[in-house]
Amino acid sequence: MNQNNFTSLRQLKKVFFDERTTRGFISFLSDRAKVIAPCKKGENSYSFEYIQNPDEVVFDYPRTIQPLKKFFLPPRETLFNFNTRENSFSEPDIESEDRIFFGVHAYELQGLLRLDHCFEEGHPEYNYLRRRENTLFIGISYTPDDWHFSRSVGIEIEKLEGFCLYFEPLDSGFLVFIVNEAGKNLVELFGKGAEIDNDENFALVEKNFRVKIKFHHNRLPQVFENVYYSKVWEEISRKCLGCGTCNLLCPTCYCFDVRDEIELDATTGKRERFWDGCMLNSFALVAGGENFRDPLSSRTRHRLHRKFKYLADSAGDLFCVGCGRCSKYCPAKINIIDIINDLIGDFAGQQKRVLI
Amino acid sequence: MSKPKVAFFDFASCEGCQLNKLNLENSLLSILELVDIVEFREAMDDRADEYDIAFVEGSISTPTCVERIHDIRRRSKILVALGACAVQGGINALRNSQPAEWVKEVVYGDDKYLFPSIPVQPVSAVVKVDYEVRGCPMSTPEFLHILKSLILGRKPEIFDHAVCVECKSSENECVLETGMFCLGPVTRAGCGAVCPENGQYCSGCRGYVSNINTDGALEMLAENGLSRLEAVKRLRLFCSSELVELDGVK
Numbered sequence: 028m029n030q031n032n033f034t035s036l037r038q039l040k041k042v043f044f045d046e047r048t049t050r051g052f053i054s055f056l057s058d059r060a061k062v063i064a065p066c067k068k069g070e071n072s073y074s075f076e077y078i079q080n081p082d083e084v085v086f087d088y089p090r091t092i093q094p095l096k097k098f099f100l101p102p103r104e105t106l107f108n109f110n111t112r113e114n115s116f117s118e119p120d121i122e123s124e125d126r127i128f129f130g131v132h133a134y135e136l137q138g139l140l141r142l143d144h145c146f147e148e149g150h151p152e153y154n155y156l157r158r159r160e161n162t163l164f165i166g167i168s169y170t171p172d173d174w175h176f177s178r179s180v181g182i183e184i185e186k187l188e189g190f191c192l193y194f195e196p197l198d199s200g201f202l203v204f205i206v207n208e209a210g211k212n213l214v215e216l217f218g219k220g221a222e223i224d225n226d227e228n229f230a231l232v233e234k235n236f237r238v239k240i241k242f243h244h245n246r247l248p249q250v251f252e253n254v255y256y257s258k259v260w261e262e263i264s265r266k267c268l269g270c271g272t273c274n275l276l277c278p279t280c281y282c283f284d285v286r287d288e289i290e291l292d293a294t295t296g297k298r299e300r301f302w303d304g305c306m307l308n309s310f311a312l313v314a315g316g317e318n319f320r321d322p323l324s325s326r327t328r329h330r331l332h333r334k335f336k337y338l339a340d341s342a343g344d345l346f347c348v349g350c351g352r353c354s355k356y357c358p359a360k361i362n363i364i365d366i367i368n369d370l371i372g373d374f375a376g377q378q379k380r381v382l383i
Numbered sequence: 384m385s386k387p388k389v390a391f392f393d394f395a396s397c398e399g400c401q402l403n404k405l406n407l408e409n410s411l412l413s414i415l416e417l418v419d420i421v422e423f424r425e426a427m428d429d430r431a432d433e434y435d436i437a438f439v440e441g442s443i444s445t446p447t448c449v450e451r452i453h454d455i456r457r458r459s460k461i462l463v464a465l466g467a468c469a470v471q472g473g474i475n476a477l478r479n480s481q482p483a484e485w486v487k488e489v490v491y492g493d494d495k496y497l498f499p500s501i502p503v504q505p506v507s508a509v510v511k512v513d514y515e516v517r518g519c520p521m522s523t524p525e526f527l528h529i530l531k532s533l534i535l536g537r538k539p540e541i542f543d544h545a546v547c548v549e550c551k552s553s554e555n556e557c558v559l560e561t562g563m564f565c566l567g568p569v570t571r572a573g574c575g576a577v578c579p580e581n582g583q584y585c586s587g588c589r590g591y592v593s594n595i596n597t598d599g600a601l602e603m604l605a606e607n608g609l610s611r612l613e614a615v616k617r618l619r620l621f622c623s624s625e626l627v628e629l630d631g632v633k
Contacts, residue, residue: 045405069582093554100553269597270568270593271544277549286540289415289531302552307544308592323596324578347389358547358568 034228036185036195036204039317040211042220045200046086049068053081053129060163063098065091075128085131086196088348089172094278095128095139106285112294112342121153130194133186134177134348137178138278140189145223145281163209166190166200171236174351179240179368180247182348188276195231202231238364240369244345250367250374251336255328259369264324266359267306273330273353273363274304279338279346279348282310305329330368387534389437391454391465394448395503398468400521401440407523417534438473439512440477441519442468444506452537461533464506467519471590472624473520475502479595479623505624513610514539517613518574519588519621525573533587538601543593546585549576558584562618566617569600588621597626597629 044052056062061077063148064084068074073088073094109116143159146152150184168184169175177184191210194201200371203220242250274280284303289296303310306327311320320326338346347363354362391401407414411527417625437459439570443452456462456566467473478486479502506512514533516526530538542548546567550557557578558565566587567579578585595619604614619626 068554069561071560072556074554092556093551097554265596266599266602267544268568268596268603269594272547272551272568275548288528289535291410291417291527292529293417293532293535293545304548308594309543321594323594333521356551358557358565359599360560360606363388 033046039204041204043255046221060127065127091116108297116381121157125161125164129165134350136189141279159320166193174355180349245333246271257373260328268321271304271306276352278298386419388421389418389436391438395444396441396468403520420546422516436461440465461513464512466521469506470515472505476623517589546570
């Protein structure tokens with residue numbers, strides 16, 4: 028199967044950039060638009076940041092702390108300002124500036140495409156969609172670590188959907204695959220880099236995922252249809268601390284809460300929205316003090332059903348993209364792969380009983 | 384409409400929470416536009432008989448404290464507990480785990496009989512507390528939110544989720560990634576994750592989320608290399624009166 032992953036790449040036109048040229052290319056992009064790329068953050072972490080200097084960009088990184096979501100649905104944003112004395116309100120302007128996202132992994136962009144679905148369907152969400160305008164994405168390959176499992180949810184490392192260019196590292200630099208017209212224009216305008224003949228041999232290194240889900244991803248919604256009452260949920264809740272890290276780092280979690288904050292003049296104020304998550308205490312708390320998802324087991328169950336069943340049914344795609352953040356950053360070391368494989372075990376057991 | 388009468392009181396504490404209010408220099412004048420401060424030992428000499436809002440700092444640790452807090456409660460319409468000592472008993476409550484006589488002797492020596500003392504309790508153990516501002520010292524944005532809400536007659540919205548939420552929202556590097564332990568996953572947010580944001584672990588000064596999974600927390604701390612004794616001590620540092628059922632330290 029892995030041999031075929033590269034067939035889509037092989038058909039594309041490509042050029043070669045060595046590392047210096049690549050950094051020069053980022054400089055070139057910065058003259059045209061705001062460039063966002065992965066940078067080092069702290070001792071062992073990475074984050075997507077606006078780039079001032081191309082040398083800051085890290086090409087080989089496992090994953091950033093936050094997904095790209097933060098650029099489109101900020102952790103905290105003002106929806107409108109109000110004045111209670113004048114009984115008036117005003118919405119802040121949302122600028123739609125040209126932005127180029129460099130060095131994006133395939134699962135990352137897939138996460139964003141899933142968010143697009145959520146914010147476009149039904150009542151379109153103006154703020155998100157406005158920020159989504161005028162954006163270009165340049166992909167890069169990565170080496171899966173102990174937490175990546177995107178192949179198990181149907182997203183190959185080389186999935187090109189949504190990218191204009193795709194960077195595949197070689198020993199001495201990058202093969203730059205031209206995915207669409209926008210990418211072609213960028214490379215032509217830049218005018219550097221050696222064109223490579225399509226017949227020329229290049230050795231692409233096949234990369235394996237270290238962890239995987241036992242079932243094909245097509246079968247996961249069916250599994251989730253049958254494990255609502257599984258014991259697995261209870262078992263996880265013994266370890267789970269309900270901190271919400273999995274929600275807050277998930278590329279496809281988009282829930283938010285809204286709160287009015289008034290200034291000390293007791294007249295003006297703002298309505299703010301900020302990220303919320305279904306693992307948190309007050310998420311399902313309603314008037315009268317009733318919490319309809321009080322036990323942590325029912326919260327984890329809800330979170331995973333959102334990813335593998337509810338949204339998958341309505342959107343057609345699984346809403347887990349296999350980035351592995353929820354497992355990598357879980358303080359209780361709960362691993363989503365273990366949960367899913369345990370559920371699959373449960374489901375397989377049920378099927379066996381039916382057969383007998 | 385006359386301005387609400389506000390008073391500040393302190394019990395067993397370092398008075399840091401009160402000082403923290405005086406640090407709100409940019410907002411102090413605006414606050415004074417909204418309320419009449421009628422009693423505030425740290426800042427003025429005046430006294431009053433009744434209060435619309437009483438802010439209470441510190442824990443209840445002597446028989447006199449009990450009398451005083453009852454008296455304050457009787458004269459206040461709304462009572463708000465300020466800071467870890469008032470809300471959870473705080474650091475002071477650590478002494479409850481030691482023999483009372485021994486503690487008195489260490490502190491007062493031969494004069495120990497002059498200082499009657501009772502086990503340290505949070506304010507809510509003695510009188511009804513309407514709202515809480517957590518933290519050591521108390522978080523000033525939360526204090527302002529409660530003050531503004533009460534003045535406007537709204538119910539303050541207080542978070543009951545973990546520090547992790549604020550930490551992840553600001554995309555801080557997780558201190559667990561740097562080899563530290565952290566109580567952020569079970570500690571109540573509202574501080575803006577100020578310690579992890581500055582590379583320091585969360586020591587749980589704001590008390591825990593209402594549904595803390597104590598066993599899970601101990602397991603997490605064990606994973607981070609803490610012995611059970613150490614883990615229990617860490618968890619009880621600010622919250623010994625909330626986590627009395629934890630064995631291991633007495």
